Amino acid sequence: GEDVEQSLFLSVREGDSSVINCTYTDSSSTYLYWYKQEPGAGLQLLTYIFSNMDMKQDQRLTVLLNKKDKHLSLRIADTQTGDSAIYFCAESMGYSTLTFGKGTMLLVSP
Amino acid sequence: NAGVTQTPKFQVLKTGQSMTLQCAQDMNHEYMSWYRQDPGMGLRLIHYSVGAGITDQGEVPNGYNVSRSTTEDFPLRLLSAAPSQTSVYFCASRRDLVDYGYTFGSGTRLTVV
Numbered sequence: 001g002e003d004v005e006q007s008l009f010l011s012v013r014e015g016d017s018s019v020i021n022c023t024y025t026d027s028s029s030t031y032l033y034w035y036k037q038e039p040g041a042g043l044q045l046l047t048y049i050f051s052n053m054d055m056k057q058d059q060r061l062t063v064l065l066n067k068k069d070k071h072l073s074l075r076i077a078d079t080q081t082g083d084s085a086i087y088f089c090a091e092s093m094g095y096s097t098l099t100f101g102k103g104t105m106l107l108v109s110p
Numbered sequence: 111n112a113g114v115t116q117t118p119k120f121q122v123l124k125t126g127q128s129m130t131l132q133c134a135q136d137m138n139h140e141y142m143s144w145y146r147q148d149p150g151m152g153l154r155l156i157h158y159s160v161g162a163g164i165t166d167q168g169e170v171p172n173g174y175n176v177s178r179s180t181t182e183d184f185p186l187r188l189l190s191a192a193p194s195q196t197s198v199y200f201c202a203s204r205r206d207l208v209d210y211g212y213t214f215g216s217g218t219r220l221t222v223v
Binding site for chain 2: 008097099100101
């Protein structure tokens with residue numbers, strides 16, 4: 001079955017880079033997503049990567065995909081206190097639903 | 111403003127009561143889903159719909175009903191509330207299979223006492 005695993009917590013200092021990791025089990029996943037959830041809010045799509053890509057860069061965000069190891073990472077450059085949130089990795093096989101990881105809480109200290 | 115609207119934002123129910131969580135989107139999205147979020151559990155899919163008149167079960171459907179009579183609305187009904195249904199509920203929609211992301215509502219925080 002589908003399963004998405006993430007580390008639960010990451011703490012960094014402002015200005016450092018943050019790397020949040022995710023592993024997934026379903027090799028037929030077509031899209032992989034990163035969502036951000038701030039306290040008391042819904043989920044906001046940060047970025048996505050199609051399964052035939054290795055890397056995607058979008059301003060301060062870099063997504064790396066290793067299909068062989070089924071490993072996805074999100075790198076946030078120059079992390080700011082406003083980046084403190086929970087980050088969810090999710091996979092989709094192109095159907096109507098997503099499977100989410102349990103989320104990584106990122107804490108950015110000044 | 112375009113988006114996914116959920117009502118109410120907060121609700122307290124007594125065990126055994128029933129209620130409907132409302133979800134509406136004005137983006138003409140075909141696909142809509144309901145998730146629940148519990149501490150340490152991530153988001154789990156309750157029910158989803160691929161279009162008006164079509165619904166299907168997700169990972170945790172027991173105790174919930176849905177219907178999709180229009181493209182815009184996808185209400186979630188709790189038949190007989192239980193404390194285990196205390197959670198934050200999110201509705202999400204996307205345009206079609208090649209739409210790259212879901213739009214989420216801001217959530218309904220439900221407490222069952």
